[in-house]
Amino acid sequence: MSFIRSPAVPIESINPKVKNCEYAIRGEVFNYALRLQEELEKNPGSHPFDEIIYCNLGNPQALNQQPITFFRQVLALCEYPALLDSEETPKLFSSDAISRARQIRAMLSGKSTGAYSHSKGTKGLREMIAAGIALRDGYPANAEDIFLTDGVSSAVHMIMQLLIRSERDGILCPIPQYPLYSASIALHGGKLVPYELNEASGWGLEVFELKKRIDMAREDGKCVRALVVINPGNPTGQVLSESNQQEIVELCRKEGLVLLADEVYQENVYVKNKKFISFKRIARSLDYKEDEVALVSFQSISKGYYGECGKRGGYMELCGFSEDVKDQLYKVASVDLCSNTSGQILASLIMNPPQPGEESHELFLAEKEAILSSLARRAKALEDAFNSMEGVLCQKVEGAMYLFPRIKLPEKAIEAAKKVNMAPDTFYALKLLDDTGLVLVPGSGFGQAPNTWHVRTTILPEEHKIPAIVSRLKAFHESFMREFRD
């Protein structure tokens, strides 16, 4: 490796792990959409649609979902505490938001959101989160096991960095998966060990598939360190059954794997016959003591009914990790000092929302229920729409924020895609975008069984736009099939 004179950083000289990582959600189709949007802004009428609708990313407030009033009142009072001393303030803010802001301020270093906090996050906020977790699960949680981070992405990177020593370390990931996991594993130089979810059974997670993949990886000389489970699932939308969860915990314990439980959609369950149960509760209800199962639970402020993506907040709760390993994580966290305090505050609020009897409770509940019921309706409407389309099959959306319909692409379409050196699902997604202004993500961005093609869409466009979106989708698909039907 000779030294490089000029330019100082040619493309060949960058870290190959950076080159190897991919994140399709803001990849090719999205970047093309950004260019179309610019064209549309410069030349209205230049495309067969009035607006680009971004269905590529779980970003509710970008599509006009409103934040929860109570949460934003508390945030504003924490950011500009002079408000707490003003007579006008009770006209503008509810009394419980005022008292919650006072309570939170007292926990903050220097009573200010502008100070670095403890590197795990403000202690008082972690204690509130621990209390919220305990209330949710019925088992105690410890503030010292909680690390507040700038979104779950940060926390996932910390864990991958901790666990991956070399490319011989394998991390089990679902296929399809949310590509933060594949990207993070690539960036940290590890090996993604895929396990297929079974589309035919509603994207079921089967333990014999897990076991098979673990054995194959080990035969290949890999050290399988952890199992990523996303529940409710992204992009797949399934909610695991309790017995399935129990099998998973048993497997992890037996095989010495860390269970990485992405639980960011815990508030997004749309069907009556399923409910969210945390993996921690599952482990405790199986009577396992803490040190018998190594588990990391990830929760985020970005999803649920709060959708606070841009505020970057979340936490990981660590169970079954020794003190010396947690000390190492704390040390790594201290290098970057702390996560942003707004995100920390929101994480404490989502885990401790207004209670019955409190002034804000009625409005809070109304806002929450409006959002969740609307998400459920939109999920159903889009699911039915896809299922009505020729050659398209969409599994039931039990939770999360996405649909992942399978599209049986005709041979002619697959050939046409090959001719332009494109994956068939990308070909379909780009044509769909050109025709409708809808931005979806090709299934290959998430992983899919060989020779199957999918697209992922969110359920997040405003409810009143859904009928028009459905019409456009159907019209596009009919026209696509007319062109490419075998």
Next chain:
Amino acid sequence: MSFIRSPAVPIESINPKVKNCEYAIRGEVFNYALRLQEELEKNPGSHPFDEIIYCNLGNPQALNQQPITFFRQVLALCEYPALLDSEETPKLFSSDAISRARQIRAMLSGKSTGAYSHSKGTKGLREMIAAGIALRDGYPANAEDIFLTDGVSSAVHMIMQLLIRSERDGILCPIPQYPLYSASIALHGGKLVPYELNEASGWGLEVFELKKRIDMAREDGKCVRALVVINPGNPTGQVLSESNQQEIVELCRKEGLVLLADEVYQENVYVKNKKFISFKRIARSLDYKEDEVALVSFQSISKGYYGECGKRGGYMELCGFSEDVKDQLYKVASVDLCSNTSGQILASLIMNPPQPGEESHELFLAEKEAILSSLARRAKALEDAFNSMEGVLCQKVEGAMYLFPRIKLPEKAIEAAKKVNMAPDTFYALKLLDDTGLVLVPGSGFGQAPNTWHVRTTILPEEHKIPAIVSRLKAFHESFMREFRD
């Protein structure tokens, strides 16, 4: 590497790069201070001091520095935009804060701080920052070269990850340095190539020292990729002269190094005979075209007169990088979606503060000048205090937020430290803490010439506490010397 059954993550099994990284600022002395604080809270009077004063970290608002009113008004209005529609609001917020908040909201995705922004940061905010940079330097800046990040720490990790392929890649770092750099290089598996600052000449940076270190590293088979320069310096407090900066730019160009310019203290210059000049301005004023010098400038909202550490905001401006390499950085940024929007907003505000004639300008200027003049007075008072102490020499604090006095520790003290298996500067710092409640960081946390001992303190305790702090420091040092004087 056999698989591990239980526990799933024993300490021997974690990534050795995590074990190798250190960050003394929240290390041993700090963690001991946290324990002392708990003891003090449980048992007031149990120690010879009433409070722990954290002088280990540049965290102004933890020590009661107030945020800038205008900045916080804008933030609160952006977080709870319902305020913008209320009659009460003009009684509570200045009109220019209201109009700035409206202007910013219009730039945000979905007009909300709760949406993920573009992965480089909100375009309109980047444009404002670019305008602020151009005004500062007198040379144009491009919004597409700016990446908004959750503090400079994030940006530094991105660059180290980009540049470091293996332990053969070396990054030149000043000794002493802010240990984010050493920690990040360790985490990314690279090699820190040290260059010593010359304490005797006020921590001067000498090009022949740089050249010597580059040659030594290359002889050792290393590929030297980049040069970290912190200006104004941390922990050393020097402000580089213009000619020194020119030499540095020339060297980087000639040797094909990326110049990593940590410029977070650009607003913290306390002496009349020095001023901050950005490395970008230096490069342009040397008539180098953009592609002739690869440069990354880091700026943060955490320092200056704004001190918004807990909000986590900052940016890196990339010059002289090819489009394909910037695309790779954009791709990595997209994996974590975006930095937090409050931090983005504050970054735009610090680079575009109220102007003369605007309603908030007078108060803004008064707040800014009060903070900066107080910092300058505190720097001088502490510098004089250390210089009055036996065997202690403190270089002039020209800028930043720290003092890094050198302490000539008597042999007896060094022996006593060895006996308890401690570095002598840690021994001194722990005794100082036990005696005074002041939390400083041992010089070894930053690097120092062999057989020299330093401690770093901030200049941030409230001005009215400085006399008492000075008394306690002097009294402690006298007593320490009485005990250990040869």
